[in-house]
Amino acid sequence: WRPEDLGGPLLPPEVRRPDHEPVYRSVALSLNVYVFLQFVLLLILSAAALSKAARFGNLGFIGFAAFVTLGLVVLAGLLEGRRWAAKAEFARVVLSLILLATLGPQLVVLFVGHA
Numbered sequence: 348w349r350p351e352d353l354g355g356p357l358l359p360p361e362v363r364r365p366d367h368e369p370v371y372r373s374v375a376l377s378l379n380v381y382v383f384l385q386f387v388l389l390l391i392l393s394a395a396a397l398s399k400a401a402r403f404g405n406l407g408f409i410g411f412a413a414f415v416t417l418g419l420v421v422l423a424g425l426l427e428g429r430r431w432a433a434k435a436e437f438a439r440v441v442l443s444l445i446l447l448a449t450l451g452p453q454l455v456v457l458f459v460g461h462a
Contacts, residue, residue, distance in 0.1 A: 372427075372428055374426055374428075378425060378426070379426075381425075382422050382425055382426055385418070385422055386419075386422055389415055389418050389419065389422075392415070393415050396408070396411050396415075417439070418439055421435045421436050421439055422436075424436075
């Protein structure tokens with residue numbers, strides 16, 4: 348409402364429906380399962396990292412947060428069928444394996460507390 352001396356009530360504009368229907372892609376079951384398992388893995392790693400956040404230090408925790416965030420973006424890209432997503436996922440998996448191979452024992456100490 349608005350007083351008459353300010354021009355009276357303002358009515359909202361009429362809402363228009365979009366001229367086109369949204370496009371829904373069907374995603375293969377195997378891709379859904381893969382993305383789900385990767386999501387659960389990232390969720391578990393995030394929970395473990397949050398419980399040991401004091402051991403990471405600021406730079407380590409920022410790097411881990413960036414790794415998880417980029418992983419989630421890539422997984423979303425896979426589900427949306429983005430052209431870049433398959434290459435980015437391959438790079439993410441290779442990077443994960445390299446990090447695990449080089450930092451494996453340190454990560455065990457970081458998360459578990461002893462080797």
